Amino acid sequence: MVQIQIKDVKVKSTSKGDFEKHSFTVREMEIDDIAEVYQLGESNFKANLWPMLYRSWDEYEVTTLFNTDGDYCLVAENDDYEEGSKDPRIVGFVLGTVISKAGSAWSYGYVIWACTYTPWARAGIAGRLLDKLIETMVEHEGIRIIMADTDPENVPAVKFFTKKGFLEQKPHVYLSTNLETNPRYAHLIEKSRKANRLKLARKKSKNAARSKKRIK
Numbered sequence: 771m772v773q774i775q776i777k778d779v780k781v782k783s784t785s786k787g788d789f790e791k792h793s794f795t796v797r798e799m800e801i802d803d804i805a806e807v808y809q810l811g812e813s814n815f816k817a818n819l820w821p822m823l824y825r826s827w828d829e830y831e832v833t834t835l836f837n838t839d840g841d842y843c844l845v846a847e848n849d850d851y852e853e854g855s856k857d858p859r860i861v862g863f864v865l866g867t868v869i870s871k872a873g874s875a876w877s878y879g880y881v882i883w884a885c886t887y888t889p890w891a892r893a894g895i896a897g898r899l900l901d902k903l904i905e906t907m908v909e910h911e912g913i914r915i916i917m918a919d920t921d922p923e924n925v926p927a928v929k930f931f932t933k934k935g936f937l938e939q940k941p942h943v944y945l946s947t948n949l950e951t952n953p954r955y956a957h958l959i960e961k962s963r964k965a966n967r968l969k970l971a972r973k974k975s976k977n978a979a980r981s982k983k984r985i986k
């Protein structure tokens with residue numbers, strides 16, 4: 771298994787600008803890390819930054835990627851962690867995948883999620899994780915391009931990927947409509963409501979008939 775130890779990184783510990791020294795190890799995620807990875811993501815991936823449903827953070831996201839893309843699920847483990855210590859055992863992770871397009875000889879890496887425990891931010895954790903992820907993807911599947919996406923207002927993430935040389939930015943527009951108020955589709959909602967009301971009424975009358983039978 772891949773293991774890279776990074777020693778004595780400086781982490782800002784107070785608003786006065788004091789620093790603490792920490793060490794962490796970058797390695798593949800293991801089954802025992804899943805709950806902590808999920809928890810760390812849960813406290814970082816705020817819904818306002820991922821308003822679209824295709825990107826939602828939940829337990830299945832971690833377990834599914836662990837099963838399908840285990841080689842591309844990496845964590846940073848706090849080397850000084852002890853039971854009851856103030857900082858968690860898992861202080862960062864990156865989850866990725868490789869996309870191969872039918873009919874194309876090219877494979878693309880995709881950084882699906884990247885996250886660092888906030889008090890340890892700017893210590894190079896996500897950077898080390900990303901470097902290792904890319905190295906593994908190149909070695910295993912010969913990727914030549916890697917992509918990442920985030921909300922443009924997520925300044926730390928945009929700056930992070932920019933610093934890592936992700937310089938080709940393509941704007942992407944998400945379009946949505948409320949079907950209930952859209953004259954083209956509102957009738958479908960009304961139809962489905964009517965069908966549901968009918969189903970409910972049928973169920974009620976069936977139940978009533980059954981209880982009548984029982985009374986007799």
Ligand SMILES: CC(C)(COP(=O)(O)OP(=O)(O)OC[C@H]1O[C@@H](n2cnc3c(N)ncnc32)[C@H](O)[C@@H]1OP(=O)(O)O)[C@@H](O)C(=O)NCCC(=O)NCCS
Pocket residue numbers: 814815862882883884885886887890891892893894895896897898919920924925926927929930931933
């Ligand atoms: C984006 C994120 C993963 C960066 O993690 P990190 O471990 O702090 O990143 P690193 O320490 O490796 O930062 C490398 C570089 O990225 C840039 N960067 C990272 N965070 C930044 C910030 N808040 N403001 C400005 N630049 C930042 C800097 O250039 C930094 O280098 P420097 O510290 O030498 O200036 C982290 O902020 C995070 O977890 N955010 C919440 C989750 C998220 O948005 N994930 C990304 C999309 S899935």
